[in-house]
Amino acid sequence: MFLLSLVLFIALLTAVLYYQVGLVVGSVALVAGLFALTFLSPWMWLFLLPVAAGAVLLNLPPLRRQLITGPAYDFLQKAMPPMSVTEREAMEAGTTWWEKDLFSGQPDWKKFVDIELPQLSEKEQSFLDNEVEQLCGLIDEWQIFKDQDLTPEAWEFLKKQGFFGLIIPEEYGGRDFSPYAQSRIMSKIASRSVTAAVTAMVPNSLGPGELLMKYGTQEQKDRWLPGLADGTEIPCFGLTGPEAGSDAGSIPDIGVVCKGEHEGQEVVGIRLNFSKRWITLAPVATVVGLAFKLRDPDGLMGDADKSDYGITCALLPADHPGVEIGKRHNPGSPFMNGPIKGKDVFIPLDWIIGGAPMAGKGWRMLIECLGAGRGVSLPALSTASGEMSYLTVGAYSRIRRQFNMEVGKFEGVQEATAEIAANGYALEAFRQLVTRGLDTGAPSVMTAMAKYHATEMMRTSVNHAMDVVSGRAIQMGPRNFTVFAYRALPVAITVEGANILTRSLMIFGQGAMRCHPYLFDEVQTLQATDKDAALDTFDSLFMKHLGHVFSNLTRLKLYSFTGARFSAVPVNADDFSRRWYQRINHMSAAFAVAADVALGVLGGDLKRRELLSARLGDVHSQLFIACSILKYHGAHPRSKEEDLHAEFALKTALYKAQMALLAFYRNFPSRAIAWAFKAATFPLFRPYKAPSDDDIRALGNLIMDNNVVREQLAGYVYLSSDPTDAVGRVETTYRLLLELGDVWSAFSRAQAKGELSGETLEERLEDAVAKGVIQQADVEPLRVYDERRYDCLLTDNFDKL
Incomplete structure (x- = not known):
């Protein structure tokens, strides 16, 4: 009876922790349950007494603060490094969305079902x-x-x-x-x-x-927005400088509040000295946005006790006296990009964006406005490159033949083309969920994920495209359909926060603060000067945090041993998506536990452990990508072709998440803790496998066919039908090949086997008709296609470079 009683108690404890019931209700349930179990086995008193004592301790706030939360507060306050103003503003900036659910360890699939992918008006x-x-x-x-x-x-x-x-x-x-x-x-x-x-x-x-x-201000909007809308004003924004790239908070550009002359009158204004570079549209700009550090040594802005205001943003005409637009940079792609300098440039205070009340608020303004570049522009560029790689490389790998076979049939090539196909699909899915999230606000963590992972998928796909198309992709000229995306890669990777920084510092660094249900509020209390008032708040938060940790740990252990087969999924999940949602449940719980382990053991030192932080960010991001794939897949009628694309992309995302988590535990400084939590996450084996060779062959073959996903992706891009255009040449030739069906394959096989006689194509075509390999009606289409096929393989050459 003791074993039965113990099993029942463990089941009760598991239920209390799994469902994260309130402290009072959970304590009563455990104590009452244990008391009832003492009638089955007197040995259960050994559990009842310490559990009852623990319940009393936890449910009496004065005693709890004295013995638990008070010491924890003192320890964490000493261990936590001070948070700078810019760090605080970065953490507070933006909103959160679905990425917060994934961070919680318990995604709310009812909420996910209600998310509808965006539609165009x-x-x-x-x-x-x-x-x-x-x-x-x-x-x-x-x-x-x-x-x-x-x-x-x-x-x-x-x-x-x-x-x-x-x-x-x-x-x-x-x-x-x-x-x-x-x-x-x-x-x-x-x-x-x-x-x-x-x-x-x-x-x-x-x-x-x-x-x-x-x-x-309303006056600023009325002055500038109409011109920006109709193109009579061309804007640029000066943020990056020679000594401040990704660390924009360190910009040395200075604005000093002083009196000066503006439009013939003496006014209080700002004297600016700045040097900016890599500013897109600067060479043609008519209006310049500028970020600088504002100082008011003489208290002219009205606050005698405040001299350093911090980063401030202002707007000034490009032809304003003292502003110098430099010569163009050469970023590889010929868009307008150049430096901006200014020496002793005087502007009135009301040129600060938002007016004088917004002085010093520029950093938060910039962080919140980075969402468009990170969540819209760069992922859009990446998605286009991924989709064009799918379309052009898929077509070219079927047109191009080597060793009497389409190059796309070689398994070595398929390893690259299958990833191109999966990335093209995943990028479109990712773009749609991210832009839907942007409708809700400016989720800074989600847009950082979008910037990093979309541009990295672009890098992978375009590099694979260069490998497959090979020498045809290297030679510059009007026929080359790959090279310009390749030349643009470094731009996408480095702008709007360099990818290394975005991955290693931003995704998890901001994610931990913005997406964790309790951490940011706890940190706020640790920074407070009134300890007594802060401790009351901290006490409540800390107990909820502990409940959150134990609930996730319980959920993780159940999911790990059962494969999460009994976990909740969206009500509209079908037989394809159900298991994927359950796997996301498992990895979300594993990620939430790992995040709390890292934060609890390393504390503020985690900020310097960039490799660990980056891996946790990878897990979080891949779970979001997997959700986007499932949402996009569920928005279309089921087809075998789309299932293959989605399954390959999902396997890739979950495998990457798993390997990132394993690398996190493998490199965690406390080996005993790492081993224990790794065993809790993957107790038997590694459940998530990379796409198999069969998956690679299936998708490598499919990318060459006119499948439903190819038609989807083609609808999102400009696909030329001009046979003299770089892309149009490949696409129209590919369409001719599709129209021929099996005829070209039959003729090619017979020709390769030496079954056809003739020195010229025309002679071999006539012999093929005579031998019944093709029909007479096929001769002209085959001749036209062969001519176009050969033209597709040619590269440009020039009299003079």
Whole structure:
């Protein structure tokens, strides 16, 4: 009876922890349950007495504070490094969304079901079908590369048709489009020209327009927004400098409050000295947004006790006296990019974005506004590159033959093309969920995930594309459909927060504070000066935090031993998605436990353990990517082709999450703790496997076919039908091949086996007809296709470089 009683007690304890019931209810349930079990076995008194004593301790706040939370508060306050103003503002900036559920260890799938993927409005769809389509017809990336600029016609079209005012409200003449529409527009332009896309992205990303809309005074909005909307004003934003890149908080540019002359009158203003570089659109800008550190040594702003205001943002005309627009940089892609300098530039106080009351609030403004670049623009560029790699490499690997076989049939090639196919699918899914999240606010952690992982998937796909297309992709010229995305890779990787920094510091660093249900509030109490008041708040938070930890640990152990087969899933989960949702449940619980272990053991030192932080960020990100794949997959009618793409992408995401977590535990400084929690997470074996060779062969073959996913992705990009265009040449030739069906394969096989006679193609075609390999009606289509096929393989050459 003792064993039965013990099993019942463990079951009761598990239920209390799993469902994270309240402290009082849980204590009563455990004590009452144990008391009842003493009638089955008197040995249960051995458990009842300490549990009852623990319940009394935990449920008497004065005693609890004296023995538990008070000492914990003192220890953590000493261990926690001080938080700088910029760190605090970065942590407080932005909102949270679905990524917070994944961090909790217990995703709310009811909430996930209610998330609907974004749709274009009638106006947005019309703009995409008309103005964007017309722009794509105006631009040619090879000509842009030769001229090192867009044509005057393209510039004029961008301005007049409102491409620079997509985010500006209609009342100021803008388009006021949704994040999803902006992403779709930018990715379609990028599929035609990276240069044109970057040119259109900047005014709609971090820059004067967005800052003005969120923080500008009414007078500033009326002054600048109409011109930004109709293209008469071209904006740029000066943030990065020679000594401040990713660490924007260290900018040395200074603004000193003083008196000076403006428009013939003496006013209180700011004397600026600054040096900025890598500023996109700077060479053609008419209005400059500027970030600098503001000082008021003489108290002219009205607060005699405050001299250092911190980072501030202002807006000034590019032709303002003292502003110097430098010569162009050469970032590899020929978009406008250059330095901006200023010496003793005097501006009035009301040129601060938002006016004088917003002095010193620039860092938070910038952090919140980075969401557009991180969540919309760069993922849009990445998605376009991933989808174009899918379409062009899939087509080319079927057209191109070596050793009497399509190159796409070689397993070594398929290892690359299968990943291109899965990345193309995952990027579209990721883009759609991220832009849906941006409708809810500015989730800073989610957009950091989007920036890093979308651009890294782009890097993988484009590098694979270069490998598969090989020498044809290396030679520059109007035929090359791959090289310009390859040249743009470094730009996407390094801007809006370099990828190394984004991965190692931002995703988990901000995620721990913004997404953990209790951590940020606890840290706030540790920074408080009034300990007595703070301890009351800390006591409540700390007990909830402990309940959260033990609940997740209990859930993790159950999931690990059962494969999470009995865990909750969305009500609309089908036979394809159900197990994937349950696997996400397992890894979400494992991630939440690992995060609390890291925070509890390492504390503030975790900030310096960037490798550990990066791996936890990888787990969090891959879970979000997996959710986006499931959401996107569920939005379409089921098909075998889409199932194969989604399954490959999901296997990749869960495998990467698992390996990141294993690497985290393998390198955790406390080996005993690492071993214990690793065993709790993966007690029997590693459950998540990378895609198999069969998966690679299946998707490597599928990318060459005109499958349902290819048709989906083709609808998001500009796919030329001009046989003289770099992409159009491959696409139209591929379409001819599809129309031939098995005829080309039959003719090629017979030709390779030496079964056909003749020195010329025409002679072999006639012999093939005579031998019944093909029909007479097939001769002309085969001749036309062979001519086009050969033209597809050629590279450009020039009289003079």
